[in-house]
Amino acid sequence: MNHIYLDHAASTPVHPEVAEAMLAVMKGQVGNASSIHAFGREAKRTVNAARDTVALALGCGPDELIFTAGGTESDNLALFGVSSALKDQGRHIITTAIEHHAVMHSCERLEQQGFEVTYLPVDRYGQVHIEQLEQAIRPDTILISVMYGNNEIGTLQPIQALGELAREKGILFHVDAVQAFGAIPFAAKDLPVDLMSISSHKINGPQGVGALYVRRGTLIEPLLYGGNQERKRRAGTENLAGLAGFAKAAELASAEMEERTRRDEELRKALLDGLAREIGQDRFHVNGHPSEHLPHILNISFPEMGTETMLMNLDMEGIAVASGSACTSGSLEPSHVLEAMKLPEQFLRSAIRFSFGLGNTTEEITQVSQKVGTILTRVRNRR
Incomplete structure (x- = not known):
């Protein structure tokens, strides 16, 4: 795998x-x-x-x-x-x-x-x-x-x-x-x-x-x-x-910051474009500021599927993501950050954090968007 x-x-x-x-x-x-x-x-x-x-x-x-x-x-x-x-x-x-x-x-x-x-x-x-x-x-x-x-x-x-x-x-x-x-x-x-x-x-x-x-x-x-x-x-x-x-x-971080930012923003765009293509823009919601944000962190809600279920399915596909802070991952409680933003319940309980960095490629991101599409389609077909 x-x-x-x-x-x-x-x-x-x-x-x-x-x-x-x-x-x-x-x-x-x-x-x-x-x-x-x-x-x-x-x-x-x-x-x-x-x-x-x-x-x-x-x-x-x-x-x-x-x-x-x-x-x-x-x-x-x-x-x-x-x-x-x-x-x-x-x-x-x-x-x-x-x-x-x-x-x-x-x-x-x-x-x-x-x-x-x-x-x-x-x-x-x-x-x-x-x-x-x-x-x-x-x-x-x-x-x-x-x-x-x-x-x-x-x-x-x-x-x-x-x-x-x-x-x-x-x-x-x-x-x-x-x-x-x-x-x-x-x-x-x-x-x-x-x-x-x-x-x-x-x-x-x-x-x-x-x-x-x-x-x-x-x-x-x-x-x-x-x-x-x-x-x-x-x-x-x-x-x-x-x-x-x-x-x-x-x-290294100082010397490579400009390149890192460019790469992370490229991966962010690739994931958003890939999800729009694979599942449709109306089936996911981006949480956070649209422009004032760190380049490497992207938080997305998939209302059709709960956070823990999506995490488990992605992990089974060999994809490591998170539900929020690493210090609280594994907790079934909703994120205090998303709660403070007063997000609708459907976004609150279906949020996934994707974060990019060293070693990631656009090819990997394409695979991730395809896997998300496969997982959501599988769930839809079971209903």
């Missing part, structure tokens, strides 16, 4: 050059970056080089980057770190109703600790409106957290405008850019953003490595205590091979 992987929003395949960079470290280095002998100094150079490379790709200073174990830890560090540091100044946080669960569940935990959280609604395309943010701001608001590009529907948020408002009000602004980093061009230093989360395994790097950008002067308390790593902001021995791989992935 020919397997087709269309779940790059969950995790991407490791780029061959990334694997080579990691293997070179695993085979050639044994030191701890905190040790003062020659082996330790060599390890420290690996960490510093990785920090320089990732910072360059993100558009920030190396000293503004905290390495973490991935996007979830980065989100947690941003929310809990800022809340702890600023709790005497206020206990109100603003986020949106469509954030990743790393932010949503962190906010729920902060509510249990005595903080108040406002969850901004979104429109039918999944976008936040700045007027609603302005209305939600209070004198005791200390942090606003908004995802750059949604991991389920791909919709982009007006980060520039939201950040400018936050800065005008003197409120820290955190952006979960895990899906956006490497997919669309931006530089952290040019945005009105104080904290930004990114992850390696969304850009063809290894799993278990990420980073949090913290603008100079931003107050933040650590989550982990122990050694003095990461300027005492995140204790723990550095993952040398993981960081080397993250750096190489970030370097």
Whole structure:
């Protein structure tokens, strides 16, 4: 069976050059970056080089980057770190109703600790409106957290405008850019953003490595205590091979972004055109913003068939897709993102996320649209 992987929003395949960079470290280095002998100094150079490379790709200073174990830890560090540091100044946080669960569940935990959280609604395309943010701001608001590009529907948020408002009000602004980093061009230093989360395994790097950008002067308390790593902001021995791989992935993502965007948009169009040809435009619905979206994420509802049934049928055909966030796939509950968009029940319970990336071809996409057509025809004939 020919397997087709269309779940790059969950995790991407490791780029061959990334694997080579990691293997070179695993085979050639044994030191701890905190040790003062020659082996330790060599390890420290690996960490510093990785920090320089990732910072360059993100558009920030190396000293503004905290390495973490991935996007979830980065989100947690941003929310809990800022809340702890600023709790005497206020206990109100603003986020949106469509954030990743790393932010949503962190906010729920902060509510249990005595903080108040406002969850901004979104429109039918999944976008936040700045007027609603302005209305939600209070004198005791200390942090606003908004995802750059949604991991389920791909919709982009007006980060520039939201950040400018936050800065005008003197409120820290955190952006979960895990899906956006490497997919669309931006530089952290040019945005009105104080904290930004990114992850390696969304850009063809290894799993278990990420980073949090913290603008100079931003107050933040650590989550982990122990050694003095990461300027005492995140204790723990550095993952040398993981960081080397993250750096190489970030370097490649920056260099190849234009080509990647062109390819992903081509695959997106090919799938939409193929579905229109195979099943007809009236038998599927695209969820998310029609123009303000990440190029590699496409969320589609097939009202004739429930999400789980379509997932199972596609998997049997060797096609890997998702029902939404990788952290909640397998759950029979409807997506909180689609619910917040107030989609009709028929779209809510039949949504499939296709996400493109390294290795995908237009020939594969043609096969996928044909398979979807076959599956839906099979269901129709059973009725």
